[in-house]
Amino acid sequence: MRQVELGRTGLRVSEVAFGGIPIQRLTDDEAVAVVRRCLDLGVTMLDTAHGYGSSEERIGRAIAGRRKGLVIATKSPAREAAPFREQMELSFRRLGVDHIDLFQFHNVSTAEDLEKVLAPGGPLDIAREAKAAGRIGHIGVTSHKLEMALQMVDSGLFETLMFPFNYISDEPARELIPLCRAKGVGFIAMKPMGGGLLEDATLSFKFLRQYEGVLPVVGIEQAAEIEEIVGIMEGDTAFTAAEEARLAEIIEFLGTRFCRRCDYCQPCPQGISISTVMTIKSFVRRMPPDRVFGEGMRATVARAETCIVCGECAARCPYGLPVPEMIAQNAQWYNEQMALHSA
Ligand code: SF4
Ligand code: SF4
Known part of the structure; x- marks a missing residue:
């Protein structure tokens, strides 16, 4: 797979990164096999999180003996010093590594979240200490709120930003992605297939390929999924007229009322799914x-x-x-x- 630069981190990674959410649904052995298939096909960046259940451990098993040349990214949602430190140490142990290439503050989507991350002696200071000690390579952030993302990119405090971006949720193309480029912040596109709702991988990946400096991270559950995506990326990535028509049709169907299935709206007092x-x-x-x-x-x-x-x-x-x-x-x-x- 083609290699791309991740902002100004100096990291070069495969043009599609592996997202570690769906492997939670598999058995241990199945998960390890899927991750290894991704590595065999040239995926060099793997993203997971403290909050993704068994994902860190399974990735750790899959990369044992194959760590060299990989970019391992994980995240912590902790906002206070003690739990942040604990979660970071747990990530090292679960992944079985002594170096994490990218450590991200998970879902910083409110001003209060950011204030806690930046508090003296808080998560950012702890991550910086780990970076100075060579245990963490780079510090990033993830968010679902555009205004927060803009503010965080502009702050110059983070080297990468992970944010939803696909042909329905295309708001970042206007201001956020250009700002990331200007600031040298690596833009990692979460939910490139709309969290599973946009089924046509060809449309999703051809759309994203148009944006230089955008790195999609895609949740993979089966080897066939990554095989299809690699095929798309290695083929002609320009839209055909038929694909353009289909894209327009889907955008019209889903419109601007597109639910990302993130479940941040829960809990509902009436128990509605x-x-x-x-x-x-x-x-x-x-x-x-x-x-x-x-x-x-x-x-x-x-x-x-x-x-x-x-x-x-x-x-x-x-x-x-x-x-x-x-x-x-x-x-x-x-x-x-x-x-x-x-x-
Ligand atoms: S309605 Fe709920 S699940 Fe859908 S995008 Fe909004 S928060 Fe996420
Ligand atoms: S009761 Fe209705 S309005 Fe209230 S949280 Fe549930 S779905 Fe939303």
């Missing part, structure tokens, strides 16, 4: 009718009708989606589809 109802149209389009209109899904969607419009979910949604309105519309749409199906 918000992200499921928010993305039900995609589910109905992709899955066989017996699953789509089966008892389990009917009950899940019916629960949306108990919404008391408290607004808590909308206040928590990092994308500002009008959640109560959308789940009501989606539940109604689902009921109509079900009626059509049973007719």
